[in-house]
Amino acid sequence: MTGGDIAAILQGAVVTVTLSLIGILIGLPIGLGLALVRWANVPVVARIVTLYVSMLRATPLVTLLLLLFFALPNIGIPIDPISAAILALVMNTSAFNCEVWRSALMNFPKDQFEAAQSVGMRAGQRFRRIVLPQIVRVSLPGLVNEMSLLIKVTPVLAVVGVVDITRAAVRIGAQTYEPLPPFLVAVALYAPIVFALVSLQRWIERRQVSAEAAA
Amino acid sequence: MTMYRLACSNSLSRRLMLGSLAALFALPMLVGNAKAASMDEIKKRGLIAATEDDFNPFEFVKDGKPTGFDNELIEDLRKYAPFEIKQQILPWTGILAGVSTGKYDVAITAAIITKERKQSLDFTSPIADATHYYVKRKDDKSISSVKDLNGKTVGVQAGSALLARLPELGAMLEKDGGKLGKIVEYTSYPEAYQDLALGRVDYVVNTVINLQTLVAEKPVFELGQPVSGKSFPAWAVAKGNTDLLGFLNGFIAKEKETGRFAELQKKWFGQAFPDLPVAFEPEF
Numbered sequence: 285m286t287g288g289d290i291a292a293i294l295q296g297a298v299v300t301v302t303l304s305l306i307g308i309l310i311g312l313p314i315g316l317g318l319a320l321v322r323w324a325n326v327p328v329v330a331r332i333v334t335l336y337v338s339m340l341r342a343t344p345l346v347t348l349l350l351l352l353f354f355a356l357p358n359i360g361i362p363i364d365p366i367s368a369a370i371l372a373l374v375m376n377t378s379a380f381n382c383e384v385w386r387s388a389l390m391n392f393p394k395d396q397f398e399a400a401q402s403v404g405m406r407a408g409q410r411f412r413r414i415v416l417p418q419i420v421r422v423s424l425p426g427l428v429n430e431m432s433l434l435i436k437v438t439p440v441l442a443v444v445g446v447v448d449i450t451r452a453a454v455r456i457g458a459q460t461y462e463p464l465p466p467f468l469v470a471v472a473l474y475a476p477i478v479f480a481l482v483s484l485q486r487w488i489e490r491r492q493v494s495a496e497a498a499a
Numbered sequence: 500m501t502m503y504r505l506a507c508s509n510s511l512s513r514r515l516m517l518g519s520l521a522a523l524f525a526l527p528m529l530v531g532n533a534k535a536a537s538m539d540e541i542k543k544r545g546l547i548a549a550t551e552d553d554f555n556p557f558e559f560v561k562d563g564k565p566t567g568f569d570n571e572l573i574e575d576l577r578k579y580a581p582f583e584i585k586q587q588i589l590p591w592t593g594i595l596a597g598v599s600t601g602k603y604d605v606a607i608t609a610a611i612i613t614k615e616r617k618q619s620l621d622f623t624s625p626i627a628d629a630t631h632y633y634v635k636r637k638d639d640k641s642i643s644s645v646k647d648l649n650g651k652t653v654g655v656q657a658g659s660a661l662l663a664r665l666p667e668l669g670a671m672l673e674k675d676g677g678k679l680g681k682i683v684e685y686t687s688y689p690e691a692y693q694d695l696a697l698g699r700v701d702y703v704v705n706t707v708i709n710l711q712t713l714v715a716e717k718p719v720f721e722l723g724q725p726v727s728g729k730s731f732p733a734w735a736v737a738k739g740n741t742d743l744l745g746f747l748n749g750f751i752a753k754e755k756e757t758g759r760f761a762e763l764q765k766k767w768f769g770q771a772f773p774d775l776p777v778a779f780e781p782e783f
Binding site: 456 | 601713
């Protein structure tokens with residue numbers, strides 16, 4: 285393996301991290317939105333959301349991606365590999381995030397909500413001040429779990445031509461006929477990425493604990 | 500705060516469910532309606548060419564740059580064509596599907612011409628001779644000719660013409676009272692070679708060109724004998740896109756005439772193939 289090969293894998297790491305971050309940052313609020321729609325039982329829309337979540341949770345990411353990539357241009361929507369990859373990641377992760385958020389919402393104590401109502405808080409205020417801070421804390425482990433899964437599922441994006449860590453490693457192996465060294469480098473790169481995410485989770489949790497202690 | 504449960508208890512949700520199911524089944528029809536771009540369209544927006552990234556020596560990536568036989572031809576094509584060439588590099592899995600759905604205009608890779616593929620694709624003039632050979636571990640003394648492959652485990656690429664034509668090898672073995680062993684399919688060849696080195700498969704079947712490159716690079720492997728009849732790889736376009744096919748065949752004919760084709764074949768395959776047919780009608 286040459287220096288150029290390592291640079292190619294590092295470039296792949298930039299792609300993996302960027303696509304994962306975009307997927308997480310868009311998928312997280314969409315998941316919350318979907319969960320709220322179901323929680324509030326908005327007529328019709330809640331049923332559509334239920335169907336969307338059930339269908340996406342049942343569709344493998346690689347199948348969804350190929351379908352989007354090859355079917356969308358035929359209904360007049362040209363889509364490049366990166367956009368297709370992001371769209372598939374967001375659709376997939378938002379469905380799973382929705383369920384994590386929803387589990388927290390379902391267990392949210394009803395009396396707190398009624399207490400907030402009784403002191404005259406409006407719906408937006410109730411959500412921002414009472415509901416959100418508490419469901420974030422409950423959902424965090426599940427959400428971070430889903431995020432780390434999302435990072436590790438990014439190699440399937442290679443099927444439409446996205447070059448992530450794993451694909452860069454495969455290419456080097458194909459050229460040198462020595463697949464093991466590039467794969468070792470690839471594995472060594474995934475670990476710190478996921479570790480950084482878990483550290484972030486720990487940091488948020490510690491901050492919450494100290495904030496509660498101060499209150 | 501009533502909790503919502505997944506249920507089809509009223510007609511609204513049932514209708515919704517049925518509607519979505521119908522939409523799901525309608526999707527493949529949209530895919531089937533794909534239209535290949537005409538030559539006029541290509542002149543306007545450029546030619547979208549799909550190539551592979553791990554198919555040494557045809558197309559592979561070295562130090563982040565695409566290289567190999569086909570990539571050098573693409574460089575020549577850029578000078579030859581009066582329009583832009585937009586290259587997309589992706590794994591084999593999506594390439595032929597992308598061409599037949601019109602996502603890419605041409606697959607500039609070594610796609611072996613088969614009867615089945617001809618139903619949805621048209622092929623240019625062959626770019627090399629790709630008779631199928633087997634490769635084995637050099638230290639494996641149990642294999643010295645085709646008949647020794649009886650009952651042995653073979654590694655081959657999934658969805659490839661090599662896999663589709665294994666029955667030919669099966670027929671050869673049956674003549675001597677043998678039969679084809681277990682078949683292991685891989686998404687690409689580097690994994691198959693790795694498993695051959697590890698002893699998980701006894702031999703791998705690929706085209707003579709790929710295997711010559713392999714044994715030159717990795718002396719632990721040894722090239723065997725042919726396990727198929729005539730077989731040629733070519734570039735693929737969508738079925739019925741005769742204008743584009745004519746244009747690409749014109750390019751290939753010109754490269755052959757100037758001697759550039761033979762030069763590139765020598766450089767990447769170690770030998771030139773001067774007797775390639777202009778058109779090839781596959782038996783399989």
